[in-house]
Amino acid sequence: MEACAEKEKVPVFFERKSSLEKALFIGAAAGLLISFYLIFIWSPIEKTMGLVQKIFYIHVASASTAFIAFFIVFVFSLLFIIKRKRIFDTYAKVSAEIGLVLTTIVLTTGPIWAKSSWNTWWAWEPRLTTTLILWFIYMAYFMIRQMDGVWEKKARLAAVFGMIGFIDVPIVFFSIRWWQSKFHPIVFGAGPSQQGGGVDERMLVTLLVTIFAVLLLYGYLLLKGVALEGMKITLNHRKEKIRERLIQ
Amino acid sequence: MSGFFKNAFLIAKKDLYSELRTRQVLGTMIIFSGLVILVFSFAFDPAQNTTKAVIPGVIWVIIVFSGILGLNRSFISEQRNDTMQALLISPMDPSSIYFGKLLANFTMILIVELVSVPFLFLLFDFHSIGSVGYFLLVLFLGSFGFISIGTFLAALAANSKSSEMLLPLLLFPVTSPILIGAVQATKIILSNIEKLPDAVAWMQLIGAYDVIFFVLCLILVEYVMEV
Amino acid sequence: MTYLVVAYSIVWLIMFGYIYSLGKKQTKLLKEIEFLKEMENEH
Numbered sequence: 001m002e003a004c005a006e007k008e009k010v011p012v013f014f015e016r017k018s019s020l021e022k023a024l025f026i027g028a029a030a031g032l033l034i035s036f037y038l039i040f041i042w043s044p045i046e047k048t049m050g051l052v053q054k055i056f057y058i059h060v061a062s063a064s065t066a067f068i069a070f071f072i073v074f075v076f077s078l079l080f081i082i083k084r085k086r087i088f089d090t091y092a093k094v095s096a097e098i099g100l101v102l103t104t105i106v107l108t109t110g111p112i113w114a115k116s117s118w119n120t121w122w123a124w125e126p127r128l129t130t131t132l133i134l135w136f137i138y139m140a141y142f143m144i145r146q147m148d149g150v151w152e153k154k155a156r157l158a159a160v161f162g163m164i165g166f167i168d169v170p171i172v173f174f175s176i177r178w179w180q181s182k183f184h185p186i187v188f189g190a191g192p193s194q195q196g197g198g199v200d201e202r203m204l205v206t207l208l209v210t211i212f213a214v215l216l217l218y219g220y221l222l223l224k225g226v227a228l229e230g231m232k233i234t235l236n237h238r239k240e241k242i243r244e245r246l247i248q
Numbered sequence: 249m250s251g252f253f254k255n256a257f258l259i260a261k262k263d264l265y266s267e268l269r270t271r272q273v274l275g276t277m278i279i280f281s282g283l284v285i286l287v288f289s290f291a292f293d294p295a296q297n298t299t300k301a302v303i304p305g306v307i308w309v310i311i312v313f314s315g316i317l318g319l320n321r322s323f324i325s326e327q328r329n330d331t332m333q334a335l336l337i338s339p340m341d342p343s344s345i346y347f348g349k350l351l352a353n354f355t356m357i358l359i360v361e362l363v364s365v366p367f368l369f370l371l372f373d374f375h376s377i378g379s380v381g382y383f384l385l386v387l388f389l390g391s392f393g394f395i396s397i398g399t400f401l402a403a404l405a406a407n408s409k410s411s412e413m414l415l416p417l418l419l420f421p422v423t424s425p426i427l428i429g430a431v432q433a434t435k436i437i438l439s440n441i442e443k444l445p446d447a448v449a450w451m452q453l454i455g456a457y458d459v460i461f462f463v464l465c466l467i468l469v470e471y472v473m474e475v
Numbered sequence: 476m477t478y479l480v481v482a483y484s485i486v487w488l489i490m491f492g493y494i495y496s497l498g499k500k501q502t503k504l505l506k507e508i509e510f511l512k513e514m515e516n517e518h
Contacts, residue, residue: 051476054479055478055483058482058483058486081471098493101490104489105486108482108485108486109482109485112478112482112485113478113482136421140417140421144404144418147409148408153407157407157472160468164397164400171453174453175425178453221494225497231504232504238511242514
């Protein structure tokens with residue numbers, strides 16, 4: 001019992017907030033405000049696409065942060081498989097959750113941008129399609145987590161799937177790019193490469209600041225989510241103890 | 249190492265033998281693939297020439313859907329008969345159990361293909377295969393990849409009460425590279441044989457996927473099949 | 476222009492929806508903690 005409790009231990013921030021969490025919150029809020037200023041006021045309007053191009057910043061920032069979130073899922077899944085500590089599982093779970101939210105953002109802003117610039121809601125563009133498959137993979141990841149049974153089994157199976165899923169991503173991307181290039185020789189670019197060599201410096205700065213701000217937001221949400229999960233786990237332990245005492 | 253193969257062949261033999269006795273799964277898979285062909289003939293008019301273009305897709309839809317039926321059964325049947333625990337505590341590596349199950353499933357899907365693909369060609373009056381050898385090769389590579397990751401995920405899903413619903417959700421997104429590659433390669437081989445190097449490139453992609461995921465599954469299956 | 480507005484409002488809707496769900500989870504947990512504390516005091 002004691003060993004089990006040790007294994008399941010999750011650092012808990014009950015009523016106090018860790019200073020890192022506070023710093024991340026302030027950083028994320030400030031970063032997002034600054035990036036908003038940069039996106040809407042400071043950065044120039046793109047010549048061919050006009051105002052709509054400003055979707056690009058949050059789209060790319062969410063996409064890259066989502067990818068990092070899924071990488072973190074992979075890392076913590078691996079750690080969980082090796083060390084079998086519940087904290088690693090909690091990190092993987094929360095990170096996957098945030099990754100899924102960010103992917104949803106990518107998948108909604110993507111079509112809106114596509115509609116306005118290519119006049120079609122969906123293009124089977126490699127990056128967008130990979131994101132869609134990524135979304136499905138991590139939805140399946142949550143389906144595994146909703147299984148019945150003890151946490152250890154669910155965590156183990158989810159960790160295995162989290163690793164398989166992440167390793168699959170580059171192959172998916174590669175195969176879709178290859179598949180698409182057979183039909184459309186002109187590859188739509190969603191990245192800065194689209195503007196060719198002439199990326200405005202201010203656009204690049206805006207993009208980098210937005211990415212950084214979303215990353216900070218991710219960090220804050222990760223810590224917050226892990227703290228909440230930790231709370232839930234400790235709470236369940238306490239409940240169990242009280243239940244035992246009441247029965248006696 | 250020889251123990252690994254011996255145990256795997258033993259498991260495969262056991263599965264195939266019990267299948268031979270009951271003829272539950274294989275019969276269902278073959279009838280199901282016939283039904284898929286029937287449904288497709290309603291969806292795409294077989295009399296029209298354009299229908300030929302969807303044949304590569306139909307082949308892989310048959311393989312995927314009837315394959316899912318077989319995969320679902322392969323671990324569930326062990327649980328229904330309460331033999332899963334026995335398998336797990338037997339002095340066998342989880343990886344050899346996995347490999348044995350893979351061989352059994354693979355044999356079954358090959359039999360299904362052997363019956364349903366000629367049947368499809370017959371019904372849709374399709375008789376211009378560019379290269380039979382390459383066609384068989386792409387069927388082999390694609391089915392192997394699909395079944396190897398499918399057997400692994402079936403073992404994973406078998407832990408859930410609703411594993412029949414869970415398995416397709418896990419399997420389809422993960423195998424999307426195989427499906428893309430196999431359909432493209434089949435399309436080139438069946439109707440556009442001059443572009444054979446492209447098909448070979450796709451087969452190389454499928455082959456790479458097969459190797460990566462087969463090895464990965466062999467390593468990770470230990471964590472899926474813990475007691 | 477409309478596309479831009481729609482896109483950003485969806486982004487923030489999703490983000491706030493997620494944060495709101497986290498907040499709700501937190502208040503629920505805190506409530507339960509209070510309840511448990513009371514119970515522990517009673518016994």
